[in-house]
Amino acid sequence: MKAYVPVLLLIVFVIANAVMIIGLSHLLTRRRPTPEKQTPYESGVPPLGDARERFSIKFSMVAMLFIIFDIETVFMIPWGVAYRELSCGVPLVHGGCPTGQLSFFGLSEMLVFIGILFAGYVYVWKKGALQWD
């Protein structure tokens, strides 16, 4: 727990800085709003309608695909860290595997996992979800 105290301090310090910068510039500047200044800047053309309308479905599609593959990545991180232990039939000796004790357990498990997701990836590609135009 003690290791996290510096991070907590840093987060508090940075948030305080952000608030201070925004607040200071708020105090230092004078605001003279005019109707023209308060319209959205769209290259000098008077804005037509609200900006918050429907947008392309592709962005939502990317978000959904992202979740699948990001979770895959998250599962792979502990596998990668434990890979040496997983590919050794007996406990490691001085960080190395005794001769003749290597096993394919770690590799085969991940191949099955990647294989299933790769099938999904090919399906998504063939369905055209990765196509952007």
Added chain:
Amino acid sequence: MIGGAAPVWAAPVWAVPVWGLVQLADPQQPPGPAAFFSFLDVSLVYTVVKLLIVFTVYMVGVALLTLAERKVSAWIQDRLGPNRVLKGWGQPLADGIKNFMKEESLPAAVNRPLFLLAPAMAFVPALVTWAVIPFGAPLPLPWGRMDLVLADLPIGYLFIVALSSLGVYGIVLAGWSSNNKYALLGGLRSSAQMISYEIALGMSIIPVLILSGDVTLGTIVQQQARGVWNALSLSVACLIFLIAAFAETNRLPFDLPEAESELIAGYHTEYSAMKFSLFFIAEYANMVTASALIVTLFFGGWTVPFWAAVNQPPWAWWKTVITLGAFLAKVLFFLFFYMWIRWTLPRFRYDQLMSLGWKVLLPTALAYIVIVAGATLGLDALGVRRGVGYGLCLFGLNVVLLLIVFFLVDRGRIVSPASARVRSAELTRLRAVRARSALAAGTGE
């Protein structure tokens, strides 16, 4: 209260709920307020000193980077660049004062709470991420050893992944709350781009974890010091990470969220004065962190190559100075590399960006994980000892893989110019058409 003998009544009132939370989160924590206050020792003083120094270096560094960016661009384009305020050196200061004094625009249609929150949301993760990156050899001091890393967390790299993905919130909120079509498009583009490349970024790191067997960045640095740099033993992962890091920081050639020829300024179109400045600081701070991360994960971190003595205990102040210098030199090189790329390459088209992320980098990273896992198993089976020889064997494999990727899989689709994609007969026909139309226009070629 130092040393742990504090009486119970000395604990302030606020400490009681906090202490309860700590007990809940960590059952190994010895009970009692004295144990809770055990962090009030010399390491806390060290933490505050490191925090203030590195934060100051970051802010001043970012200010100088804005100047460096303009000077480098001037140098690349054969111009002078800023040279008026104190021969150019005072330019960041002048810009800072200007941004503090400028009128803040607050358009009528914005969502005010989110509009004010968004710059802070971009700024905070950008300046917190560096906390776990080690930047030098430990410094022995009379009061105890000072590790040159703010917090050597056991979760290490996971902390960086968690925080760097928070940065996208600031950008999306800025784009949405502005109620400006360009800003909204910039925010959407940015979120889609950042999450797409985050996958490649995350996957390119798995081979590094396979080799190091640990997520703490200190271990990854030490593992590279014992063998060879991961840039050699895992070149393909390094390449993927480098490309994804450019996309994550919204830098050219992937700066579509703020493509000025299409979207004015993208998500920060409606921002002015210091709120705009916060986005700017966040972008450059992200760039520094990304460079530091590339250096730490793939280029040996703070260690000096071919000089084992300086990377190992017993620690001394001169070792700290040298390793700190080595780290800064490597980070500065990558910062220059960022600028060099920015002023060299044109911007990607959005569909090209997406297909590069999803159809090229993702499957390459996935295949590379399997290849590295198989190769380490093979090398272990052959009885190669972990160390320099092991790294060089992997380097040989990487050279072969890079050749295969560039000359068999890529076949000039990405690396060579676009004209290489067209068959040569087609190219001749197209050139003839262009020459004819130029003749018809009466301009000649």
